[in-house]
Amino acid sequence: MLDDDPYRYCPLCGAGLEEFHDGERARKRCPACGWVRYRNPTVGVALILLTEQGLWLGRRRSGGWCIPCGHVEWDESLEQAARREALEELGVVVSLESVFNVSSNFHDPEQHTVGVWYLARAEGLDQARPGGDLVELRPFPLDALPELVFPTDRVVVDRLRRSAGRPPGAD
Ligand SMILES: [Zn+2]
Incomplete structure (x- = not known):
């Protein structure tokens, strides 16, 4: 589900996003500023x-x-x-x-x-x-x-x- 996400970089600070698991599902977050990519409709x-x-x-x-x-x-x-x-x-x-x-x-x-x-x-x-x-x-x-x-x-x-x-x- 993350493979088709076009977000590669943090929109706030530009650092490369990393994958993590928040306990419910895999998401992306910024290792520099902590921004989490919630992908919603x-x-x-x-x-x-x-x-x-x-x-x-x-x-x-x-x-x-x-x-x-x-x-x-x-x-x-x-x-x-x-x-x-x-x-x-x-x-x-x-x-x-x-x-x-x-x-x-x-x-x-x-x-x-x-x-x-x-x-x-x-x-x-x-x-x-x-x-x-x-x-x-x-x-x-x-x-x-x-x-x-x-x-x-x-x-x-x-x-x-x-x-x-x-x-x-x-x-
Ligand atoms: Zn960031």
Whole structure:
């Protein structure tokens, strides 16, 4: 698990990191200043916007469709991040209804994340404009979605299909 960690040097003082075992697992630490490398996932938020036209998806600059999403910045709450991403990636103001799904994402070996998918509503989605990581934005009927680039989005979509027509959270 340490082999794929790109950290080789202490980010505080530049000394070469050494491996040690803290009693629970192997980690890296700096022999000079004692800094310990804790490798943790970051947090992401995603916006489920389901209208009469379907589920709004974004096509990414790097290719493929996804539920609009982004990382939570250091000084943001989950909700602030979700609203900011809506403004950046769709150009709309959203109101957050509820958390629909929370899941670990392991598809990017460089950066594991924990994703929080919000059910959200927005006025004026027809005027939505793609921004941020997105180059295209449109709704798809739940039974006619394109291939989704993130594996956990596929899990969320399966859940959405099963709960379609029922109130949010009514599992
Ligand atoms: Zn150091």
